[in-house]
Amino acid sequence: MNFPIRTENLSRRFGRTVAVDRVDLAVPEGAVYALVGPNGAGKTTLVKMIMNILLPTAGRAEVLGIDSRLLAGKAFNRIGYVSENQELPEGMTTGGMLDYFRAFYPTWDRTLEEQLVHQFDLPLKRQLKHLSRGMKMKAAFASSLAYRPSLIVLDEPFTGLDPLVRDELIEGLIERAPETTIFLSSHDLAEIESFSSHVGYLEQGRLLFSEEMSVLSARFREVTVTLASPSPLPTNLPASWLQPQTADCVVRFVLSDFNEQESQRELAERFPSVRDICFDPMTLRSIFLAIARSGRSRASSAQDQAVAREEVA
Amino acid sequence: MKQILHIFAKDVRLSWSGILGALALVTAYLSINYYLLAAYPQFRQGGIASGGWLAQLLPIIFLLTLIGWIVLVSSVILGERLAGDTQFWITRPYEWKKLLAAKLLYLVIFVYLPALAAFFILRAEVGPPSHSEITIQGLLGNVLLFITVLVLPAAAIATVTANSTRLTWAIFCAITGMIAATVIPAEMRPDSVPGPLSVNICFAVLLLLCGAVIVLQYARRKTRLSVALLIAIPVLIFAIGLFTPERRPHDRTQQPKATVSRPT
Numbered sequence: 001m002n003f004p005i006r007t008e009n010l011s012r013r014f015g016r017t018v019a020v021d022r023v024d025l026a027v028p029e030g031a032v033y034a035l036v037g038p039n040g041a042g043k044t045t046l047v048k049m050i051m052n053i054l055l056p057t058a059g060r061a062e063v064l065g066i067d068s069r070l071l072a073g074k075a076f077n078r079i080g081y082v083s084e085n086q087e088l089p090e091g092m093t094t095g096g097m098l099d100y101f102r103a104f105y106p107t108w109d110r111t112l113e114e115q116l117v118h119q120f121d122l123p124l125k126r127q128l129k130h131l132s133r134g135m136k137m138k139a140a141f142a143s144s145l146a147y148r149p150s151l152i153v154l155d156e157p158f159t160g161l162d163p164l165v166r167d168e169l170i171e172g173l174i175e176r177a178p179e180t181t182i183f184l185s186s187h188d189l190a191e192i193e194s195f196s197s198h199v200g201y202l203e204q205g206r207l208l209f210s211e212e213m214s215v216l217s218a219r220f221r222e223v224t225v226t227l228a229s230p231s232p233l234p235t236n237l238p239a240s241w242l243q244p245q246t247a248d249c250v251v252r253f254v255l256s257d258f259n260e261q262e263s264q265r266e267l268a269e270r271f272p273s274v275r276d277i278c279f280d281p282m283t284l285r286s287i288f289l290a291i292a293r294s295g296r297s298r299a300s301s302a303q304d305q306a307v308a309r310e311e312v313a
Numbered sequence: 314m315k316q317i318l319h320i321f322a323k324d325v326r327l328s329w330s331g332i333l334g335a336l337a338l339v340t341a342y343l344s345i346n347y348y349l350l351a352a353y354p355q356f357r358q359g360g361i362a363s364g365g366w367l368a369q370l371l372p373i374i375f376l377l378t379l380i381g382w383i384v385l386v387s388s389v390i391l392g393e394r395l396a397g398d399t400q401f402w403i404t405r406p407y408e409w410k411k412l413l414a415a416k417l418l419y420l421v422i423f424v425y426l427p428a429l430a431a432f433f434i435l436r437a438e439v440g441p442p443s444h445s446e447i448t449i450q451g452l453l454g455n456v457l458l459f460i461t462v463l464v465l466p467a468a469a470i471a472t473v474t475a476n477s478t479r480l481t482w483a484i485f486c487a488i489t490g491m492i493a494a495t496v497i498p499a500e501m502r503p504d505s506v507p508g509p510l511s512v513n514i515c516f517a518v519l520l521l522l523c524g525a526v527i528v529l530q531y532a533r534r535k536t537r538l539s540v541a542l543l544i545a546i547p548v549l550i551f552a553i554g555l556f557t558p559e560r561r562p563h564d565r566t567q568q569p570k571a572t573v574s575r576p577t
Binding site: 077085 | 319
């Protein structure tokens, strides 16, 4: 299988801060890969290293078979990149920008350009500096899709956009999806869930998981266990039980390694007085929140323990 | 070549008003000189002091032209700025050598060519230099060196700054630094001044490091290293001014003669 993006031990430090920590990632050809994670997780830094905007402090990345550190010039003929922070040549009109970029790309498709201009309702004669944020994003999308890149990299493309613009952009992307590989970072989970085929979760610079969306959806379940009588939570719960809570006769948690028979059996062992077990499928947003919250509670309890140790010392 | 011309054409489209402004200043400088040469016969020998009130405008227009060229070149460099990581062009199929070549082409066509044209037009009107030791080639070399010494550092600073506000501050700091680097050693060693070789080395340091910064920025965008190299320039000039063994005595009794500006 081909992997248009592949990273090995990719790391980046800013002084003492580790922004990206030994990330191993492989984005299969034809995938729509969503890199999700809370703010400050290192998504943008990872994307910038992949695009050779930032250099890694350790490890390496390969993009379309090229070492990311050598990514320049003609290599970008096959890569489309749009970022929420990216500037545009503001002094140009939208039409002027498309005319200007057209000459750089041998594969620029005029028909597709016209289609994108029409689809995004772009005002060709207005200067880019006078466009709204949404319009600028649409102009950036049009200028990055019109040459039919074999890899599209998007960094938080939907942040701060109204739902209408988001839908238009997603529609434009979905139409391109069959002929390209899309790698996008986002915390806009509801939107990406509808069209992503793969998902990676980044937290504090570490890639916690990277897998197909269908596998992820099958792995996570919201579990509700109804007991015959109130019971405290058992001790030594498995690490795959996230955010366990108990109230009267009900125990709730998120199970991150769901397997119907195995999970049923394990729950029955741990809760002998079980009356009912319910496994509910989860949305990507609920999965993301459960992982993020359990990560934070783990981090804060570790911090509490460290503070306690310091006080004792 | 196609990409060079494409970028160059874009730069011309986006900066046509600045180009017209700079050309208008050069034309005004030439026209006033022409008028003065025709209307005031003594202007040919006496320079500004003998050309009436209109002649007093010449140094102002000259200064404005230099500032105009610096603004023109800097703004064109900032059009595809090199400092930072959010520029539109760094993830497009730009080739750095072609981008640099496009900017150099712009510099040659809109700064050097008008300057050379003005030089030759004025020379044709003024005639050959009256002093036998002065040659046309020497004068031309001085004009080119003067423009380079002025424009190259500004261009180098533009490659390490992200916008025009920062550029203005950086140029201000650079001027202050260069004044300090030349004045302080002179005050510390008032008995002698560096000899001509040392002065030439200072010019070489300035031009070589500025050139290196420009190439480094276009090739690698190593802004921190480039800033360090730019800071090294006044430091080196300061050190040369203070420690160079090649010195000549400074004759304090000989006051500088009142200079009379004459047409180039």
